[in-house]
Amino acid sequence: MRLVKLIANLGYGSRKEVAWMFREGRITDPDGEVLYADDKVEHAHIRIDGEPLDPPTGIVLMMNKPLGVTCSRKDPGRVVYDLLPLRYRQRSPALSTVGRLDRDTSGLLLLTDDGAMLHRIISPRANVTKVYEATLAQDLRGDEQALFASGTMMLESETTPLLPAKLDVFAPRHVRLSITEGRYHQVRRMFAATGNHVDTLQRTALGRLSTDGLQAGAWRQLETNDIAQIFESADS
Template sequence: MRLVKLIANLGYGSRKEIQAAIRNGWVTDCGGTKLKPDSKTAHEDILFDDAPLDPAPGMVLLMNKPLGYTCSTKDQGRLVYDLLPGRFRLRKPPVSTVGRLDKETSGMLLFTDDGTFLHRVISPKSDVPKVYEVTLDRPLRGDEGKLFASGGMMLESETKPLKPAALEVLSETHVRLTLHEGRYHQVRRMFAATGNHVVTLSRIRIGGLELDALEEGSWRLLDETDKARIFSITPEA
């Protein structure tokens, strides 16, 4: 791929703008040599304005999503994409969230421009567990764990029962819930069906990958080891 198209596809600007950047000497190799439009230089050896290029297509990001942000490119108000560099929204292929967290849910959110990776994570066949920490409005009634694990629980207006889910009770109003699917507002609807209300909700793990010390509102690139952890088999919470 020609240098101009490569950099434009990463969202740094239009092809015309990238051509101008090359003429101005803003695109160099790691040794400081100014590159030309037909230069053949490895992606990892290219600098744009003295900074390494963003990763090539196949990029995966992990964000610690704050409350109040929407997983959309069209909604009004604060969007999760506002927490990323603006050029990420201009990449080709585009960067998308891997599934969604609603506005009032915080925690682990993945982004990628790799459609195969995205579908592998969200596909029911992959059976990737997602772990949520939940604070409830009222004490548990006592039978939630058995109900959620039964594989026969039905949500209102649906015709297919939920997959078994594992409930870890931390206190009478504080639990961890492990799901193997991602239906619309599933955690909130599950507890609503038992007569309770979710006060706070945060996703803390996807597969074997955790947030670790990532600060709220921050993000980081995932390497191959991180991505492998997503699909690793881990004990249920």
Template structure:
């Protein structure tokens, strides 16, 4: 791919703007040599204004999403994309979230511009487990674990039972819940069906991938090994 098109696809600017950037000498290799538009330099060896280029197509990003941010660009208010560099919104292919977390849910959120990878993660066949840390308004009754694991639980206005889910009770108002599907507001609706109310909800893991060392509001590009961990336990 020509350098101008590569830069434009990464969201650095229009092709015309990138032609100007190249003429101005803002593109160099790691030895400091100015690059021309037809340069054959490897992606990882290209610097834009002395900084490495953003990851190439196929990137997968993990974010520790804070409360108060939504995932759809159609929503009003603060978006998860506001926590990424502005140019990431201009990438082609587009950078999309893999599933969503609502405004009042924090924790592990994935992004990618790889449609094949996205569909592999969300496919019902993959059954990628997702682990949630739950705080409840009132003590649990004691029968929630059996109900969630039964495979017979029906949510209001739905005609298909939930897949079995695993509940680990941490204390009377705190639990860890592992889901193998992703329905609308599923965790909140499951506990609501038992007469309880979720007051705090965090997704701590997607598959075998957790948030270890990643501060709230921060993000990182996943390595190939980390991407593989997403499918552990499915």
């Protein structure tokens, strides 16, 4: 791939704008030597204004999504893409969220430009465990653990029972719920079905991958070993 197309696809500008960056000498190697559009250079050896080039296609990012932002590109309010460098919104192929967290749910969110990886993670066959912590409006009534684990629980307007889910109770109104499905507003609807209401909801892990040490609104690129943790049991 020509360097102009490569850099433009990473969102640094249109091909015309990137060509101008070459003419201005802003694109160099690690030693500061000016590169030209027809040079053959490894991705890792390209610098723009002295900074390493963004990762190539096939990336997976982990974000600790804060409250008040949505996963939609079209929402008139704040969206998760606003928390990334502007050029990440202009990459081709585009970054997409791996599933969604609603505006009132915080925590672990993945984004990728790798369609195959996205479908691998969200596929029901992957059986990826999604772990949430919630605070509730009312005390638990006492039978929620057995009900959620039964594999027979039905949500309103659905015809297929939920797969078994694990409920850990920290306090009468503070719980952790581990599920392997991703139905619409599933956690909130599960507690609503018991006559309760979720006040706060945070996704803390996917498999064994967690947001530990990642501040709200922050993000980082996942390495191969990080991605492998997504597909490991949360209890392993």
